Amino acid sequence: MTKRVLITDYVWPSVEPEREVLAAIGAELIVAPNGDEDTLVTMAKDVDAILTCFAKVNENVVRAAEKCIVIGRFGVGVDNIAVDTATELGIAVTYVPDYCIDEVSDHVMALLLAWNRRIVPLDRSVRTTGWGSVPLTMRIMRLRGKTLGIVGFGRIGRSVALKAQAFGFDVLTYDPYVDAEAAAEQGVRAVDLSTLLRESEFVTLHAPVTPETGSLIGRAELEMMKPEAFLINCARGALIDEDALYDALTSGQIAGAGVDVLVDLAPPPDDRLFQLDNLLVTPHTAFFSQEATLELEQRAAGEVASVLQGKMPDNLVNRDVLSHPNPRHSLSAG
Secondary structure, three states, X not given: OOOEEEEOOXXXXXXXXXXXXXXXXXXXXXXXXXXXXXXXXXXXOOOOEEEEOOOOEOHHHHHHOOOOXXXXXXXXXXXXXXXXXXXXXXXXXXXXXXOOHHHHHHHHXXXXXXXXXXXXXXXXXHHHHOOOOXXXXXXXXXXOOOEEEEEOOOHHHHHHHHHHHHOOXXXXXXXXXXXXXHHXXXXXXXXXXXXXXXXXXXXXXXXXXXXXXXXXXXXXXXXXXOOOOEEEEOOOHHHEOHHHHHHHHHXXXXXXXXXXXXXXXXXXXXXXXXXXOOEEEOXXXXXXXXXXXXXXXXXXXXXXXXXXXXXXXXXXXOHHHHHOOOOOOOOOOO
């Protein structure tokens, strides 16, 4: 019988790369018209696999997917998937943890440089009031010798460090899972979060969302930062308390922020943060390049195809599923 794979949502031009990968194993691809829970609950009932980008594959969707043996994520995090429920039911969960390292680290540096060199307001001033119309009274730093704090020192954090060092930054990191020796091998000093926030002119977040990291940057943390500090978030919106961020930006507690993600995955155009001149915002595009997107599509589909064929995927999220007493998959723990 032909295997059926449901794609809940995607943000790239087509799903032909996924279709080609899955067709090679004789699987049929179906695409949900939207990512609403009711739609996904209905469509999940008769599929063997699910591929999801941003849509919530929550407990209701997972339990409705009675034939499903694997759920694959187009991306690095799996906080939009009810992983515990999938494990309980013997469903494998896969992801692609290392596909957009250069893109995200480039985006971090782009936000940092655009802010520091005042690219957006200077461009706007030339177009609206003419050449040389801005008095050079704004704060622009010489970056060499300044400090960049990286919260989370995984693949992307390390890539940011390497690029920042080329600009002459001193780099600090806070990551409870990375010891000082490992950080030092990258030319980076490992410190606690408070030290990082107090000493850094620029802070960039690269941590997953967990019960421990939700609202990791709140009022107390923002109060520790320098008045000229710039906060960057290209990871997950929930890492920052947005009410606290708004107050810090409007009061001048910190100089500015650059964000590619917010708590609301589709914030309204009148979001109060968007009204602030000291906020740079991009619409969750830090991951994007044509090369990265193609890689993501092919690898995410390939992970699902592997599980459908009983082969161990490269990136299994819930390894406990291998010891499930009645698994839906046919993967071997050995």
